[in-house]
Amino acid sequence: MKNILLCVTGSIAAYKVADLLRLLQQENKNIKIIATSSALDFVSELTLKTLSHNQLCTDNNSTGLEHINLSRWADIIVVAPLTANTLAKISGGFADNLLTQTILAADTDKIYIAPAMNTQMWHNKIVQKNLKKVLKNNKFHLIAPIKDTLACGEYGIGKMAEIKDVVKIIIKKKQQGLKGKKIIITAGATIEPIDSVRFLSNYSSGKMAYAIVSDCLNQGAEVLIVEGKTDNLPNPAIDKQSKKRLKIIKINTAEQMFNKVMENIKTCDIFISVAAVVDYSPVNPATNKIKKTNKNIQIELKPNVDILKEVASLSDRPFCVGFAAETENLQKNATAKLKNKKLDLLVANDVSKKDIGFASDDNAVTLFYGKETKKLPKNKKTIIAQQTINTMILLYKQQK
Ligand code: CTP
Secondary structure (H helix, E strand, O other), X not given: OOEEEEEEOOOHHHHHHHXXXXXXXXXXXXXXXXXXXXXXXXXXXXXXXXXXXXXXXXXXXXXXXXXXXXXXXXXXEEEEEEOHHHHHHHHOOOOOOHHHHHHHHOOHHHEEEEEOOOHHHHHOHHHHHHHHHHHHOOOOEEOOOEEEEOOOOOEEEEEOOOHHHHHHHHOOOOOOOOOOOEEEEEEOEOOEEOOOOOEEOOOOOOHHHHHHHXXXXXXXXXXXXXXXXXXXXXXXXXXXXXXXXEEEEEOOOHHHHHHHHHHHHHHOXXXXXXXXXXXXXXXXXXXXXXXXXXXXXXXXXXXXXXXXXXXXXOOOOOEEEEEEEEOOOHHHHHHHHHHHOOOOEEEEEEOOOOOOOOOOOEEEEEEEEOOEEEEEEEEEHHHHHHHHHHHHXXXXXXXO
């Protein structure tokens, strides 16, 4: 990947484009810029021209076929920052300026969007609907905005992702440490029915699992996700090649997850158990909705199969990685889990902390393997996933 087309729209975050340019240039990328007329209200034409060492494309200097030429030239197109207005135009298929024309003319899976806007605008159903449309239908890649105090003074999600993270995502270097390896990854929460409308479950969002999947794909692996309930997450494969190596099976209960894992385990080299499997399920789920009474009711629960333990006990077992969610005594409980479940690697995190773990974008974990431990301090789940997979590859290679 050499040519990056940077599309800038009219948000206060447009001033950060200067830093983005500099970091991309340090990675030896060839960069062209499209700026909308409102982007030029926030960052000057002269600044962009001077920094890009290349053509600055605007509605004023477009020759007519520029949108075709630029969309074919670019290996990657990044819209950063992306305003709610341009998002709406893109999702509606508008082509009223050079930027929207170019997006419409481009191969959609090379487009990355980094939205930036006020938090109420971000949460507005219309904006979310537009976003869903371009992520689901067009398979654009989202560089999600982050939570912070915004330029308007309000606090919440809406700030454009940190520039260094934007760079990391779009120039994700292809590594091949897992080339040809088959990996099964369990994700999300299982749901155990109580009756036809209620279930037992937990707060797992699937974000950590998806970050792990994304990195395994990036390292060349073939990945099967066996997935319970997850948040509405974008596809973890960043490009066409990765997508071809990814398969997702959806399940509800722990028992279904166990069956799907076992059906596929024979050919699997590595099993990564990220799912928050519910430990118990109701003995006799009611087929209809349980009616309300004034009396206490009891629901009898039976223990679910420990999927990871079963896989790790197979005679011809894959390399086994577990995740431990702990609320106390992390060191002691994690060491016991590593031993009892006979794991090659255990990734332990403290889920009692509100700013990391379940549903959060951040995590901080400790890796346990053999007699060693390695602390990975608080960072984005995507970065924690990369660091974890790097250690996993080293351990896997030592064992083979
Ligand atoms: N796990 C599993 N099947 C289960 C329960 C857990 O495969 N029925 C896996 C999880 O995916 C995770 C690891 O085991 O990789 C540890 O899960 P965790 O919930 O931390 O521990 P438990 O074994 O359930 O023990 P406890 O809830 O008592 O901490």
